[in-house]
Amino acid sequence: MDTKDFQRIRAGLLERRRNLTDWLSDTPASKKKIRLGAADERAVQTHLQVLDTAIEKTEDETLGYCDVCDDYINPSRLEMDYTCCVCLEHLSGEERDRLEDDLQLSAKVQQALLPQQVPEIPGLELAAFSRPAEFVGGDYFDFFRFRDQSHGLVIGDVMGHGIAASLLMASLQASLRTLAPDHDSPAEIIRRLNSIFHHNIHLTKFVTLFIARYDPQTRSLTYSNAGHNPPLLFRSQSNGTWPLSWLAPTGAAIGLVEDTQFGEETVTLAPGDTLLLYTDGVTEAKNAQKEEFGQERLVELVRQGSNRSARELVREVRNRLEGFTDGQPLADDTTIVAGKAEGQ
Numbered sequence: 562m563d564t565k566d567f568q569r570i571r572a573g574l575l576e577r578r579r580n581l582t583d584w585l586s587d588t589p590a591s592k593k594k595i596r597l598g599a600a601d602e603r604a605v606q607t608h609l610q611v612l613d614t615a616i617e618k619t620e621d622e623t624l625g626y627c628d629v630c631d632d633y634i635n636p637s638r639l640e641m642d643y644t645c646c647v648c649l650e651h652l653s654g655e656e657r658d659r660l661e662d663d664l665q666l667s668a669k670v671q672q673a674l675l676p677q678q679v680p681e682i683p684g685l686e687l688a689a690f691s692r693p694a695e696f697v698g699g700d701y702f703d704f705f706r707f708r709d710q711s712h713g714l715v716i717g718d719v720m721g722h723g724i725a726a727s728l729l730m731a732s733l734q735a736s737l738r739t740l741a742p743d744h745d746s747p748a749e750i751i752r753r754l755n756s757i758f759h760h761n762i763h764l765t766k767f768v769t770l771f772i773a774r775y776d777p778q779t780r781s782l783t784y785s786n787a788g789h790n791p792p793l794l795f796r797s798q799s800n801g802t803w804p805l806s807w808l809a810p811t812g813a814a815i816g817l818v819e820d821t822q823f824g825e826e827t828v829t830l831a832p833g834d835t836l837l838l839y840t841d842g843v844t845e846a847k848n849a850q851k852e853e854f855g856q857e858r859l860v861e862l863v864r865q866g867s868n869r870s871a872r873e874l875v876r877e878v879r880n881r882l883e884g885f886t887d888g889q890p891l892a893d894d895t896t897i898v899a900g901k902a903e904g905q
C-alpha cells in the first residue's frame with residue numbers, strides 16, 4: 562500500500578458517503594421504504610459510521626493494516642472490501658475458500674456485457690426493452706438458468722449512470738452468471754452478490770436488484786427483491802377483473818445498509834396473469850411540464866392492456882412513454898420486462 566492506493570480508496574469512500582448522505586436528505590419517504598426493504602434509516606446511519614471510520618483510516622494510512630502481522634493487506638483485496646483487516650493466509654480454510662471464490666468472481670469484471678436474448682419458456686411468454694439515457698447505462702436485465710434448470714429473470718438498476726454505473730453492472734452480471742448454475746434460490750444469490758459487492762469501493766451508491774426463479778412444471782415464481790421498484794403482477798380472474806399484486810422488496814438495495822437480511826416470496830402464476838418489471842426511468846420519465854409519468858399511469862396502462870401479449874404490452878408501454886415525453890431526452894435509463902402466463 563502506498564499513498565496513491567490510499568488516495569484512490571479514499572476518493573471512492575468519500576463519493577459513496579456523499580451519495581448516501583444526499584440520498585438520505587433528498588429522497589421522499591415512500592421511495593426510501595422501497596429501497597430499504599425491512600431495514601430502516603438507522604441502518605444507513607450505521608453504514609455511514611463504517612464509511613467514516615474507513616475514511617479516517619485512509620487519512621492516517623492505517624486502513625488495511627493487518628490485525629495479525631505487521632503488514633498491509635493486498636490493495637486489490639482492499640478495493641473489493643475496504644473493511645477487511647487480516648491477510649488471506651491467517652484465515653481458516655473455509656473462510657479462505659469463500660474469499661478466493663469471491664476474488665475469482667470479481668476478476669471477471671473485465672468481461673464484456675453478455676448478449677441478452679429473451680428465452681423460450683413453456684407457459685410464460687417474455688418480452689423486454691431497454692434504452693440507456695447515455696451511450697452506456699446502469700440498467701440491467703438478464704435471463705439465466707438455475708442449478709435445477711428452472712428459469713431465472715433479473716432486473717436491476719445501478720444508481721447513477723454513465724461509464725462507472727455501466728462497468729459495475731457488467732461486473733454484477735458476470736458474477737450473477739457465474740453464481741447462478743450453483744444455486745436454486747434467488748435470495749441466496751442476492752446474499753452472495755451483496756457480500757461480494759457491499760464493501761467494494763467502486764460501488765459508489767447502491768444497486769437495486771430483483772431476481773426471480775420460474776419453474777414451468779409448477780408455474781411457481783419465487784423472487785427476492787433487493788430494494789427494486791416493486792414489479793406489478795395482475796392476476797387474471799374469471800369475472801374479468803384484474804387484481805394487482807406488488808412484488809414488494811424482501812430486503813434492502815445492495816450496498817445501502819450494513820448487515821441486512823434478504824428474504825424470498827413465492828407466487829403461482831395462472832394462465833392470463835401479467836407480470837411487469839421496470840426501472841425508475843419508466844415511472845420518472847418527465848414531460849415538457851416536468852411532470853412524472855408516475856406509477857399510477859403505469860398501473861392503469863398495464864391493467865388496460867392485461868389481455869395483450871407480453872410483446873404487445875412492452876410495445877404499448879414504450880409508445881405511451883414516448884408520447885408522454887414528447888421527444889424530451891430521457892434523464893434516466895429505461896428498462897421494461899413483461900411476462901404473460903399462457904395456458905398449457
Ligand SMILES: [Zn+2]
Pocket residue numbers: 627628629630631632647648651
Ligand atoms: Zn497479516
